[in-house]
Amino acid sequence: xxxxxAANALPQSINWENLxxxxxxxxxxxxxxSEVAEDLTQETLLKVSQKLDKLKDKEKLNSWSxxxxxxxxxxxxxxQRESIPIDERYAAEDAPPDINQLVATWLPRALETIPxxxxxxxxxxxIEGGSVKRATETLGxxxxxxxxxxxxxxxxxKEQLLECxxxxxxxxxxxxxxxxxxxxxxxxxx
Numbered sequence: 208x209x210x211x212x213a214a215n216a217l218p219q220s221i222n223w224e225n226l227x228x229x230x231x232x233x234x235x236x237x238x239x240x241s242e243v244a245e246d247l248t249q250e251t252l253l254k255v256s257q258k259l260d261k262l263k264d265k266e267k268l269n270s271w272s273x274x275x276x277x278x279x280x281x282x283x284x285x286x287q288r289e290s291i292p293i294d295e296r297y298a299a300e301d302a303p304p305d306i307n308q309l310v311a312t313w314l315p316r317a318l319e320t321i322p323x324x325x326x327x328x329x330x331x332x333x334i335e336g337g338s339v340k341r342a343t344e345t346l347g348x349x350x351x352x353x354x355x356x357x358x359x360x361x362x363x364x365k366e367q368l369l370e371c372x373x374x375x376x377x378x379x380x381x382x383x384x385x386x387x388x389x390x391x392x393x394x395x396x397x
Contacts (some may be wrong), residue, residue, distance in 0.1 A: 216333045221268065227252060229269070229275050237280055247283060264306035306382045310374070317367040332357055 230251050255272050263270055305337035318326050326344075331342045343353045368374065374382040 223252070226255075226269070226272060226390055230272065230380075233273065233276055234280065247276070247279055251279050254279070277285060280363050310368070310382045310385065313368060313372075314364065317364045320367050321363045325356060325363060328353065329360045329364070333361075 227248060230246040231244055235241060237249060238244055251272065254275050262268060271323050316328065327328045328342055328346060331345060339350065339353050339357065343350050346353065348356065370384045371388055373381050373386045373388055
């Protein structure tokens with residue numbers, strides 16, 4: 208046997224139970240389903256045991272095993288997403304209420320509270336879907352002035368909405384929840 212290989216050889220007894228419990232916990236937290244967690248844990252441990260000879264540094268067994276677990280988890284969820292028909296994935300009875308659409312119904316009242324020049328550019332760009340370039344031509348503004356006015360108008364509308372409602376947003380800006388702060392407002396949120 209090559210002496211350099213013997214120095215890096217993995218211990219004869221890996222604590223498989225501790226490794227299994229840690230990986231199971233990882234999957235259980237990710238999936239919320241003990242059966243899925245158990246299946247993915249078994250798949251991971253099988254792959255770890257089959258590829259153990261490829262691990263060069265025995266000290267990295269845990270991080271290496273969890274990298275395998277993350278890859279298996281990603282593959283699993285990718286397969287799940289691909290295998291569910293779109294009709295079932297977006298079934299109306301399972302779909303959360305579209306709070307974005309509800310909040311959008313409050314915008315006409317919020318628009319009434321901002322100056323006419325701001326309301327005009329928001330209408331052209333955000334409501335009618337026109338380009339900033341078109342707004343510059345219509346309103347006779349420079350491009351940078353139009354961009355500034357749009358940002359200022361959006362900020363005023365946001366402040367108006369946040370004055371009466373606490374909005375909870377997801378990472379891409381969709382409204383996922385709200386609560387009414389001030390019932391004296393005219394935004395129809397209550």
